[in-house]
Amino acid sequence: MVGIISFGCYIPKYRLKAEDIAKANGSSNDSFAGLGVTEKSVPGIDEDTITISTEAAKNALNAASIDPKQLGAIFIGSESHPYAVKPTGTVVAQAIGMGNNYMTADLQFACKAGTAGMQIIYAMVKSGLIEQGIAGGADTAQAAPGDALEYTAAAGGACFVIGKDPAVSINATLSFSSDTPDFWRRQHEKFPAHGGQFTGEPAYFHHITSAAKNLMGKAGTKPSDYTYAIFHQPNGKFPLLAASKLGFTESQIKLSLIVTKIGNTYSGSSLLGLCAVLEKAKRGDRIIMVSYGSGAGSDAFDMTVEKAIPVLKGHTIQDYIQDKIYIDYSRYLKFTGQI
Amino acid sequence: MTVPKTWRRIPELYNLQGTKCKSCSALFFPGREVCVKCGSISLEPYRFQGKGRVVTFTIIRSQISDPEGENIDIPAREIPYVLAIVELAEGPMLTCQIVDTPEKDVFIGKQVDMVFRKIVEKGKRGVIQYGYKFR
CATH class of the missing domain: 3.40.47.10 (Thiolase/Chalcone synthase)
Structure with missing residues (x-):
């Protein structure tokens, strides 16, 4: 393992x-x-x-x-x-x-x-x-x-x-990627630019839900098999919507939602959500994490807590x-x- | 500080690496080539744990001048900041910044831990020097 x-x-x-x-x-x-x-x-x-x-x-x-x-x-x-x-x-x-x-x-x-x-x-x-x-x-x-x-x-x-x-243990991991220009920063530019509402449906939601579905298909699991779910947190609204689209309940992702207290830490976002979950998780708990990066892609992980x-x-x-x-x-x- | 000098100081700045005398076990930070207690020239690297206490401190409120005439972005933007002498748990003392702590909460005897921070950033072109500060 x-x-x-x-x-x-x-x-x-x-x-x-x-x-x-x-x-x-x-x-x-x-x-x-x-x-x-x-x-x-x-x-x-x-x-x-x-x-x-x-x-x-x-x-x-x-x-x-x-x-x-x-x-x-x-x-x-x-x-x-x-x-x-x-x-x-x-x-x-x-x-x-x-x-x-x-x-x-x-x-x-x-x-x-x-x-x-x-x-x-x-x-x-x-x-x-x-x-x-x-x-x-x-x-x-x-x-x-x-x-x-x-x-x-x-x-x-x-x-x-x-x-x-x-x-x-990481039971399975996969990615879902495409050329979707929803958010970018050109060379030497100080601030990023983005496509406004375009960052939602064809970008964040499409990649998160596709990666999650592919992962569950590969692992042979369904949302109810997981104790906790973590989705990338650009704001407090998107991960809740992604969870709902996939059939996860609010109680499954509540623990990971640290964005409401500290904001979106970009590359740290889903990982800090995972930290919040791991601090409370117990042996036997199953965890799904799906990140999202603009440009665009999602990495999905199926994990099981093996020991303390x-x-x-x-x-x-x-x-x-x-x-x-x-x-x-x-x-x-x-x-x-x-x- | 020149690039080679910055590079030579990396173990000291990043890892709080000083020296320990193989003869009398005296500890030094920064490291020394010769033991000032017993005169031995047999010393080995010694990594300090990064825990200490404030011996004394002051508040820096005026911008430092740069002898090389370069634009120092940090620490100029940090003013005012707390500069302290910290006694490490193992004994040696060092001078460092106290960060993330309001001035009113800094006091003599305060227990502090090492954190890894940017020390000097020269404009937009220079190498960034990292190292120890305490909080």
């Missing part, structure tokens, strides 16, 4: 309220009411995808006392890698003490690059190329001032050590959600380098 040995998450401490964003843009609170997000996490001035990934990776290692030199590969997925040329993976690997004998490359596939990394590590372990490795997704999401994305674009990330004899999952006290997702400092809009602009 190959799957998740341990996990770790990290969410920056700063929060910006949606009502402050609306106020700065001369909008009413109705402008964000439908998103189901009331506040979002904001990275500190000195935080980026590398520092967030490092903290999450350290937490994953500490949770199960894993020797970082035993990790044969590291893949970090993000759409906000600090360098255009120079890998995030080598900085994180050095910071967590992996030594030099590891494989790495940075991944980019909008919000699903982190789950793509999990699939790569899973395949490498399953093929016998490495004994174990670490994959993660993290972002300091960008949004242009005044864009609807500004209400949700947040910061955070999670990392997973994947190997043999796991706490959570190590949870790092003081560094749980709930700890990070509750440990917060509110900032106003002008500080937010300063923190994110816009002034």
